[in-house]
Amino acid sequence: MSLDADEVDKIAHLARLAIDDKDVPEYATNLSNILELVEQMSAVDTTGVEPMAHPLELAQRLREDEVSESNQREHFQECAPKVERGLYLVPKVIE
Amino acid sequence: MHNKSVAELSAGLQKGEFSSEELTQAYLERIETLDKNLNSFITVTAEQALTAARNADQMRQAGKAGSLTGIPVAQKDIFCTEGVRTSCGSKxxxxxxxxxxxxxVERLNAAGMVMLGKTNMDEFAMGSSNENSYYGPVRNPWDQKAVPGGSSGGSAAAVAAQIAPLATGTDTGGSIRQPASLCGVTGLKPTYGRISRYGMxxxxxxxxxxxxxxxxxxxxxMVLNAMAGFDPHDSTSVDREVPDYTANLTESIEGLRIGLPAEFFAEGLDDGIANVIQAALKEYEKMGAKLVDISLPNSGLSVPTYYVVAPAECxxxxxxxxxxxxxxxxxxxxDLxxxxxxxxxEGFGxxxxxxIMIGTYALSAGYYDAxxxxxxxxxxxxxxxxxxAFEQVDVIMGPTAPSVAFDIGEKSDDPVSMYLSDIYTIAVNLAGLPGMSIPAGFVDNRPVGLQVIGNYFTESRLLNVAHQYQLATNWHRQVPPGYE
Incomplete structure (x- = not known):
């Protein structure tokens, strides 16, 4: 599997990553090499093998639907880049 | 003081030979002089450490000290620490x-341990050499030209250089065991779920x-006793009793069945490393263990498998x-x-x-099944x-890494060759099993680690098996020149 520059651009967009144009060829080479390594998986026939999503395969633990945390909005927003009146600020999205 | 084991430090504190404040000061001074070159810490929390040490001394005076109270520890910078920068090695x-x-962090604080600072690491724990850190590479105390391994490279280098008696790490594909091997220290990755991931x-x-x-x-x-245990904040934390991991260390390993996977001793393993591992296995035979040939036929596909699963989750x-x-x-x-x-x-390396791109690609429409x-x-x-394999044997042994520490810059331009540093450790993470690396010798004056893999929740057995080897050998006591 070999990726070209357009495919790298498309993946970068899906991942919301800005990549400099000058770096795209190097990403294309490295990502293609990694996918080539990954292709080795096809050497084994896995027909009928149950996929394993998790090492311990335990059922998800549930708890009572009760409030367990206190509101610490101000504390948690101290590390935010831009907040105003308890709201996170982003560039205008609605004209 | 820095040459003492944690048990010896604990006894010294208990007898009043030195205070935690003195001990902490001594380690901070070593960090100050020795870490300029190593770069194993991203942040040193000297002031907070001395305050914590004085609190530990007061706990002791009040008769409330445990075996870890007042003992310094370095935290990998992947663990969130309130009020202290937690960079994860990233811009x-x-x-x-x-x-x-x-x-x-909460658990070690509650045990009265004193945090010295936050250790360097590959960015977001992605790497096997610590060269992917925004804060620059860590040097291996055994050789300034060499990498310490990764991603917990700062933690391994700090313990090897004795500028911290203990450090925490995390292991997703070998990030505790591989740097432990490359720096000549003892590293343990417990069973998945044994230690809380909350805030990691x-x-x-x-x-x-x-x-x-x-x-x-x-x-x-000793430190696993404090780290392990159920945490309702982590949905995959396992609610299972935590044994005293020091209780079985001295048990005999007579009759222990050690499995040797053919795949771990095949092509690709450095000859010098193979010799060191064979010598370690002979040592185990002398202690009454039996060597059993086994096979892990699909382990050769663990690296390709990992480089889909891990990037997808990342x-x-x-x-x-x-x-x-x-x-x-x-x-x-x-705009947004x-x-x-x-x-x-701009923020990610x-x-x-x-x-992220490999994971995005693997999960995108049309490629998910493949x-x-x-x-x-x-x-x-x-x-x-x-x-x-565990139906036939008690533990599995082999090399931790296929080579000793490589030079800084040697593999940094070739991701795939870097990924192959973890060929013996990754399968253990995919299965969720516990694994250790313990020092077993040297090749070209660089340390070699022996990997010991156990069945689920057999950390006590692994530590027992490792301790018995460390009673019979001196590899774990070797200190890099200049750090004695």
Whole structure:
């Protein structure tokens, strides 16, 4: 599997990553090499093998639907880049 | 003081030979003089450490001290520490002062341990050489030209150089065991779920597990006692009793069945390393252990499988870094999409971006079955191999890494060759099993680690097996020149 520059651009967009144009060829080479390594998986026939999503395969633990945390909005927003009146600020999205 | 084991330090504190404040001061001075060159710490928390040490001394005077009270520890910079920068080795979190503590940090604080600072690491724990850190590479104390391994490279180097008696690490594909091997220290990755992941910045959630790096199995057992245990804040934390991991260290290993997977001794293993591992196995035979040839036929596919599973999970986990709620934000975003893209593009390093892109690709429409589903099926086969092996043997042994520490810059331009540093450690994470690396010798004056893998929740057995070897040999007591 070999990726070209357009495919790298498309993946970068899906991942919301800005990549400099000058770096795209190097990403294309490295990502293609990694996918080539990954292709080795096809050497084994896995027909009928149950996929394993998790090492311990335990059922998800549930708890009572009760409030367990206190509101610490101000504390948690101290590390935010831009907040105003308890709201996170982003560039205008609605004209 | 820095030559003493944790048990000896604990006894010294208890007898009043020195205070925690004196002990902490001594380690801080070693960090000050020796770490300029090593770069094993990202942040040293000297003032907080001395305050914590004085509190520990007061706890002791009040008769409330446990075996770890007043003992210094270095925390990998992946664990959130309230009020202290938690960078995860990334520009993305260079400005991140965590508003809360990871459970591991809470537990060690509650035991009265004194945090010296935060150790260097590959960015977001992605790497095997510590060269992917925003804060620069760590040097291996055994050889300034060599990498310490990764991603817990700072923790391994700090313990090897005796500028911290203990350190924490995390292991997603070998990130505790491989640097332990390359730096000549003892590292333990427990069973998945044994230690809480709460507040441990997520890389690949079905693989990540915290553990200790120490100078001996005994020291590792002491700190594991404090780290392990159920945590309702982590949905995959296992609610299972925590034994006293120091209780069985001295048991005889007569009759222990050691499995030797053919695949771990095949092509690709350095001859010098093979000789060191064979010598260690002979030592075990002398202690009455039996060597059994086994096979893990699918383990050869663990690296390709991992490089689908781990990037897929990382692409999802790292989507939280958006320049909005915390972390790096680009200057003058044009619109929301530009804010996301440039904050992430400028905040993440090259290896992190590669893995996010591989994961995004593997999970994208049309490719899911060929990559992610296939990898999960192989994960089952790799895991089943271990299940079958543990029907015949008690532990599995082999090399931790295929080579000794390589030189800084040697593999940094070739991701795939870097990934192959973890060929013997990755299968253990895919299966969720516990594994250790213990020092077993040297090749070209660089340390070699012996890997010991156990069945689920057999950390006590692993530590016992490691301790018995450390009673019979002196490899774990070797100190790099200049750090005696």
């Amino acid at each position: 993305m979190l260079d400005n991140f002062i965590s508003p809360y503590n990871a459970t591991v 910045i997520a890389f690949a959630s079905s693989l990540d597990q915290a553990g200790p790096l120490a100078r001996s199995a005994e020291d590792a057992a 692409s999802s986990n790292l989507s939280r870094f958006d320049g909005v709620r915390f972390g790096y934000r680009c200057d003058d975003p044009l 999409e530009d804010l996301y893209k440039r904050s992430r593009g 090259a290896e992190v971006k590669r893995r 990559y992610y589903l296939k990898a999960q099926q192989l994960r089952r086969l790799i895991s089943d191999d271990f299940r079958q």
